[in-house]
Amino acid sequence: MPKFLLTLLLLCTVLGCKHPSPAAPVQGQQMSYTVRGKVISTEPSTGEVTLAHEAIPGFMEAMTMPYKLKDPSTISELHSGDRITARLLVLKDSDGEFHDPRLDQVVVTAQAKPDYKPMSDYHVPQPGDQVPDFKFINQSGRSVHLSQFKNKAVLITFIYTRCPMSDFCPKMSRNFAAIDQQIAQNPTLYKNTHLLSISFDPAYDTPAVLRSYGGAYTGKYTKENFDHWEFVAPAKTDLSAMELFFNVGVTPGESNSFNHSLSTLLIDRQGRIAAWYPGGDWKPSDVLTAMHQAAGIA
Numbered sequence: 001m002p003k004f005l006l007t008l009l010l011l012c013t014v015l016g017c018k019h020p021s022p023a024a025p026v027q028g029q030q031m032s033y034t035v036r037g038k039v040i041s042t043e044p045s046t047g048e049v050t051l052a053h054e055a056i057p058g059f060m061e062a063m064t065m066p067y068k069l070k071d072p073s074t075i076s077e078l079h080s081g082d083r084i085t086a087r088l089l090v091l092k093d094s095d096g097e098f099h100d101p102r103l104d105q106v107v108v109t110a111q112a113k114p115d116y117k118p119m120s121d122y123h124v125p126q127p128g129d130q131v132p133d134f135k136f137i138n139q140s141g142r143s144v145h146l147s148q149f150k151n152k153a154v155l156i157t158f159i160y161t162r163c164p165m166s167d168f169c170p171k172m173s174r175n176f177a178a179i180d181q182q183i184a185q186n187p188t189l190y191k192n193t194h195l196l197s198i199s200f201d202p203a204y205d206t207p208a209v210l211r212s213y214g215g216a217y218t219g220k221y222t223k224e225n226f227d228h229w230e231f232v233a234p235a236k237t238d239l240s241a242m243e244l245f246f247n248v249g250v251t252p253g254e255s256n257s258f259n260h261s262l263s264t265l266l267i268d269r270q271g272r273i274a275a276w277y278p279g280g281d282w283k284p285s286d287v288l289t290a291m292h293q294a295a296g297i298a
Contacts, residue, residue, distance in 0.1 A: 028093040033059050034167050035088040035103070039078050039112075040064060047072025049103065056088065070104040071259075074251075081112025085280075087165055105165060105259045107249075109279040123245045125276040131267055134242050136198065136232035139211035144196075144232050150271050153294035154194045155179065155287065157264040158248045160201035161213040162256060171280050172262065173197060173217045178284045180218065180229045183291070192269075192295040195229040200243060200250050201258065202233040247278065268294045 037053030043066075052064040069075055070089065078084070086106040090098045123129075133147040146154070157176060163169030176195055183189050197214070199205035205213075210231035215224040234242050243250055249261040264277040266287065274294040277287065292298070 028091040028099065031090050031092050031098070032104075032164075033088045033090075034085065034165065036085050036109075037083070039080055039082045039084060041080055042075050042078050044072075044075050047075055049075065049078060051084070051103075067101055067103045069106070070102045074106060074259075078106070078108070079112055082108050083110035083112075084108055085167065105168075105253065105257070107168075107259075107261045107279075109281075121244065122247045122249065125245075125247055125263075125265055125273050127273055127275065129273045131271050131273060132241075132245060133271075134234060134238060134245075136196075136234050137202075137207060139207050139214050139226055139231045141207040144230065146267070147271065149194050149267070151269050152192055152194050153269060153274070153291050154196060154267040155264070155291060156196040156198055156246075156267065158198050158200055158243075158246065158260075158262070160199050160258055160260075161205050161209055162201070164257060167280055168260070168262060172264065173213075175282075175284045175287075176229060177217045177219070179288055179291070182284070182288055183228070186297075189292065189295060189297050190228060192297060193228075193291055197229070197231045198242070199231070199233040200239060200248060200260070202236055202239065204256070205233045247276075266290055266294055269296065 033056045035051070035053050035056055037051045040050040040052055042049050047069050048066045049069060050064065050066045053062065055062040067088070084106050086103040089100075089102045089104050091100045092098055131146055133145055136144045138144045155176070157172045159169035159172055161169075176197060180195055183193055199210065210233065211224075211226075214226060214229070214231035215221040218224045218226075218229060242248070246263050246265060247261070248263045249259075251259045253259045262278065262280045264282065264287075265273055266275040266277075268274040275287075275290050
């Protein structure tokens with residue numbers, strides 16, 4: 001059991017889980033872990049969220065405890081009962097003890113308050129919704145329009161290449177790689193489908209960056225021709241409209257990072273939404289089955 005957990009249990013025993021007096025800032029190595037759980041309560045005055053979270057492998061058992069938010073202003077976006085995924089940041093001192101736990105990159109994966117209206121008017125994708133003809137620049141510097149893929153089933157997801165969280169953009173790219181490899185074994189399905197990984201960081205994710213990133217995930221590196229799975233980014237002027245329509249929540253973080261949600265969509269041959277997969281828990285096998293149906297292939 002980590003020293004952080006032992007210290008926490010001792011504090012709970014002595015203080016009844018009340019907050020200890022502020023201590024001097026601790027110097028140490030910053031560690032990060034992915035945490036998932038349910039919001040029990042929020043305290044806007046202190047910027048704290050009480051979270052009942054799952055076990056964090058190799059670090060902490062499942063438990064309920066208060067956490068400070070790295071960005072306290074985001075507490076208004078959270079409500080009791082919401083299920084979230086976040087990055088837990090802790091400082092590890094020279095004695096191996098853990099201090100100052102904070103939550104960063106918080107994403108609501110299931111909202112307990114469906115009538116809550118966020119600051120931005122995000123569109124909730126529904127099957128049958130016609131998809132606007134968004135324009136992008138791909139990894140080869142060429143213009144790409146969604147309308148050019150009519151008569152194909154198109155799977156899209158949203159990423160940025162510098163994403164540091166393995167359960168976010170890298171997971172989406174790994175899932176797409178698995179789907180692309182499976183589709184390549186079926187020439188008919190390959191011909192009638194297309195994959196797009198769309199960056200919401202066009203300032204950094206230039207065609208050259210996308211080409212390098214994409215080639216690494218396909219496994220063909222510089223030999224990849226991107227004829228089935230493309231990596232694209234919109235113009236900055238189109239970014240907000242794209243994020244709102246596809247329900248991709250993005251806010252700037254620190255050190256060139258973004259706090260963002262996950263959104264994956266399947267578009268049918270008529271350019272309409274066939275399925276929406278919010279969050280990151282969807283399985284490639286399930287999406288592959290849906291792609292067969294959307295492409296009209298048994």
